Amino acid sequence: MGRRRRPRGVKGTVTAPIETTGAAAEAQPEAVLQGVEGKKIVGRSLGQIAWLRFKRDKVAVAGAIVVILLILVAALSRPIQSWLGLDPNSPNRDLIDPNTTLPSGDFGGMSWDHPLGVDPKFGRDLFARVLEGSWVSLIVAFGATLLSVAIGTVLGVVAGFYRGRVDSLISRLMDVFLAFPLLLFAIAISASLQGGAFGLEGLPLHISVLIFVIGFFNWPYMGRIVRAQTLSLREREFVDAARGMGARGPFILFRELLPNLVGPIIVYSTLLIPSNILFEAALSFLGVGIQPPQASWGGMLNQAVKYYEVDPQYMIVPGLAIFITVLAFNLLGDGLRDALDPRSR
Amino acid sequence: MTETEETGVVAGTTDESAAPLLRVRGLVRHFPITKGLLKRQVGAVQAVDGIDFEVRPGETLGVVGESGCGKSTMGRLITRLDEPTGGTIEFEGRDITHLPPGKLRPMRRDVQMIFQDPYGSLNPRHTIGGIVGTPFRLQGVEPEGGLKKEVQRLLELVGLSPEHYNRYPHEFSGGQRQRIGIARALALKPKLVVADEPVSALDVSIQAQVVNLMDDLQDELGLTYVIIAHDLSVIRHVSDRIAVMYLGKIVELADRKSLYEAPMHPYTKALLSAVPVPDPKRRTQRDRILLKGDVPSPIDPPSGCRFRTRCWKATEVCATTEPPLVALRTGHEVACHHPENAPDGARDDEPAKTA
Numbered sequence: 001m002g003r004r005r006r007p008r009g010v011k012g013t014v015t016a017p018i019e020t021t022g023a024a025a026e027a028q029p030e031a032v033l034q035g036v037e038g039k040k041i042v043g044r045s046l047g048q049i050a051w052l053r054f055k056r057d058k059v060a061v062a063g064a065i066v067v068i069l070l071i072l073v074a075a076l077s078r079p080i081q082s083w084l085g086l087d088p089n090s091p092n093r094d095l096i097d098p099n100t101t102l103p104s105g106d107f108g109g110m111s112w113d114h115p116l117g118v119d120p121k122f123g124r125d126l127f128a129r130v131l132e133g134s135w136v137s138l139i140v141a142f143g144a145t146l147l148s149v150a151i152g153t154v155l156g157v158v159a160g161f162y163r164g165r166v167d168s169l170i171s172r173l174m175d176v177f178l179a180f181p182l183l184l185f186a187i188a189i190s191a192s193l194q195g196g197a198f199g200l201e202g203l204p205l206h207i208s209v210l211i212f213v214i215g216f217f218n219w220p221y222m223g224r225i226v227r228a229q230t231l232s233l234r235e236r237e238f239v240d241a242a243r244g245m246g247a248r249g250p251f252i253l254f255r256e257l258l259p260n261l262v263g264p265i266i267v268y269s270t271l272l273i274p275s276n277i278l279f280e281a282a283l284s285f286l287g288v289g290i291q292p293p294q295a296s297w298g299g300m301l302n303q304a305v306k307y308y309e310v311d312p313q314y315m316i317v318p319g320l321a322i323f324i325t326v327l328a329f330n331l332l333g334d335g336l337r338d339a340l341d342p343r344s345r
Numbered sequence: 346m347t348e349t350e351e352t353g354v355v356a357g358t359t360d361e362s363a364a365p366l367l368r369v370r371g372l373v374r375h376f377p378i379t380k381g382l383l384k385r386q387v388g389a390v391q392a393v394d395g396i397d398f399e400v401r402p403g404e405t406l407g408v409v410g411e412s413g414c415g416k417s418t419m420g421r422l423i424t425r426l427d428e429p430t431g432g433t434i435e436f437e438g439r440d441i442t443h444l445p446p447g448k449l450r451p452m453r454r455d456v457q458m459i460f461q462d463p464y465g466s467l468n469p470r471h472t473i474g475g476i477v478g479t480p481f482r483l484q485g486v487e488p489e490g491g492l493k494k495e496v497q498r499l500l501e502l503v504g505l506s507p508e509h510y511n512r513y514p515h516e517f518s519g520g521q522r523q524r525i526g527i528a529r530a531l532a533l534k535p536k537l538v539v540a541d542e543p544v545s546a547l548d549v550s551i552q553a554q555v556v557n558l559m560d561d562l563q564d565e566l567g568l569t570y571v572i573i574a575h576d577l578s579v580i581r582h583v584s585d586r587i588a589v590m591y592l593g594k595i596v597e598l599a600d601r602k603s604l605y606e607a608p609m610h611p612y613t614k615a616l617l618s619a620v621p622v623p624d625p626k627r628r629t630q631r632d633r634i635l636l637k638g639d640v641p642s643p644i645d646p647p648s649g650c651r652f653r654t655r656c657w658k659a660t661e662v663c664a665t666t667e668p669p670l671v672a673l674r675t676g677h678e679v680a681c682h683h684p685e686n687a688p689d690g691a692r693d694d695e696p697a698k699t700a
């Protein structure tokens with residue numbers, strides 16, 4: 001095309017709608033950035049924009065604060081116990097009514113020394129036990145989530161990126177895992193590993209088994225999300241653009257696709273954590289998770305069931321701990337989803 | 346019929362005798378349709394079904410046709426983002442039809458694509474600097490004066506501020522994004538640029554700016570363009586030659602002037618009649634031809650001439666014999682048994698019973 005075909009003045013020719021007269025429309029870029037004069041606009045990444053959006057969501061911020069506090073408490077649970085002179089496993093037989101084996105005094109034996117009361121039969125401090133249970137719950141939930149996310153992300157990306165046979169294979173594998181009777185399997189594994197395995201025994205063994213069972217059987221949830229995201233991302237034109245410039249598979253995967261997957265992975269990990277906390281509690285409740293006398297939220301619930309009519313306090317304390325934790329993580333996860341991926345609403 | 350001056354390449358900057366930059370012969374792309382678990386093939390979408398054309402150095406070839414006629418597929422084939430099921434593609438005399446990705450890499454410097462969707466074609470997670478700098482990184486080119494300086498020069502070239510370097514695509518309007526896409530496509534000084542509906546996603550008021558920018562850059566950098574559009578208005582002013590596609594075939598290929606002034610294929614005539622005419626005197630002269638019916642499915646295209654189900658001139662022969670694409674005048678090829686503005690190829694044929 002040459003200079004000749006740039007009609008400046010329209011000379012009664014058959015005119016196309018794209019024609020513009022004069023230089024007015026010529027050099028005027030549609031000014032989005034030039035909008036506010038003089039004011040320096042700093043380039044904002046999508047992450048920064050998400051943060052601004054997140055900050056405005058009060059409920060999510062509250063969830064985030066509670067989550068941070070919970071993590072701090074869980075991480076410092078042992079130091080806090082020794083600082084306050086608490087011991088989750090030391091019995092206080094003097095606080096137990098020997099006839100009923102229930103805590104003597106009102107509200108499950110609440111007192112200044114035992115702000116949340118004591119448990120029946122042994123008189124152990126419930127505050128100390130909830131504190132001790134917090135790190136067990138969170139470490140299992142985080143460990144299991146990390147494991148699911150690692151397996152789910154790798155297999156999901158591979159399935160979505162390479163498609164075809166690889167995808168069919170991985171997708172069927174996910175179906176198999178989702179159809180697996182997870183609870184029965186968990187019970188069987190825990191029971192058979194009770195004595196000790198892999199050079200581990202006691203609490204470390206129970207925690208490892210829980211992380212493995214929950215994490216290894218939950219990955220298809222993550223895998224499906226990552227696979228779907230990868231499938232849709234790889235159809236975007238920027239992937240074609242990269243290929244058109246000579247990009248190979250790894251470049252497309254790591255430079256073009258993965259940065260776009262980070263957001264969804266963070267969001268769904270945050271939403272996976274509370275479900276894993278519930279799972280841990282359920283397994284411990286069923287007696288195949290953390291074993292007594294080690295304190296755990298699920299284990300406490302398990303024992304509290306026997307007393308729920310006569311000592312409801314014992315059930316309320318761990319129940320509330322689970323409820324608050326799960327709720328906080330869910331609120332945070334929903335807020336993150338809205339902030340990072342506003343389309344999914 | 347005499348060869349008049351209006352049929353030759355009138356004022357083009359191109360040299361007809363020069364070796365073509367791109368030569369396409371019998372290009373075919375069928376997308377298989379499979380069914381069931383065993384992926385048995387039950388048919389094929391004949392997206393591109395045997396097309397021939399050449400692109401000469403320095404020219405602009407416009408490609409028009411309705412939605413779904415295979416324009417994008419053709420564009421992806423000649424840029425080798427997709428592999429043809431048949432035919433050959435030669436770039437600078439070299440057969441690139443089935444080159445594997447590794448061997449295509451050097452050629453990717455010379456052939457670039459501008460995409461239709463200004464939102465989908467830029468990775469939202471990368472800065473403008475990163476996006477426009479990617480071709481250098483991928484091709485291992487170290488520009489003089491450093492990457493950043495070169496990217497900023499390119500941004501200026503397409504009418505953006507070099508200060509936009511650290512911004513993200515979502516901060517730009519559609520037209521600005523398209524300029525970024527153009528800067529990226531031109532980064533390595535390609536020889537051939539394929540633009541797939543580069544302005545159809547933009548506001549009408551902005552379309553002209555982007556088209557004019559592409560036009561200026563062609564003069565400045567000596568580029569060759571293949572510009573795809575779905576109607577004739579957008580490419581009217583920028584094309585040297587125009588190919589009209591219908592259902593995976595080229596039905597007419599002519600230089601701009603003779604195509605606009607004396608279209609031969611009925612389909613081209615219909616397309617032209619749809620181009621808005623501002624001058625009321627002219628409007629009465631060329632009445633708008635409204636095509637009846639829908640575009641047939643590319644899975645099961647009509648026999649003979651693919652346009653016959655919607656053609657008002659169709660006769661018996663149109664249903665039985667596929668009209669070949671032949672030059673009825675110098676530089677004016679058409680695939681029709683009863684062309685307009687040219688002697689009829691099958692004058693005595695019976696009118697078709699059902700059109």
Ligand SMILES: Nc1ncnc2c1ncn2[C@@H]1O[C@H](COP(=O)(O)OP(=O)(O)OP(=O)(O)O)[C@@H](O)[C@H]1O
Nearest residue numbers: 376390392411412413414415416417418419575643
């Ligand atoms: N990957 C694919 N798999 C199957 N069919 C496809 C594929 N890509 C395109 N097609 C089909 O091929 C035909 C031509 O598509 P193409 O995108 O080339 O049309 P187009 O002329 O670019 O249309 P538009 O103006 O809408 O962009 C369509 O029927 C489309 O459905």
Ligand code: SF4
Nearest residue numbers: 650653656663681682
């Ligand atoms: S060949 Fe026949 S049906 Fe096809 S365009 Fe020409 S006249 Fe119409």
Ligand SMILES: [Mg+2]
Nearest residue numbers: 416417418541
């Ligand atoms: Mg298209």
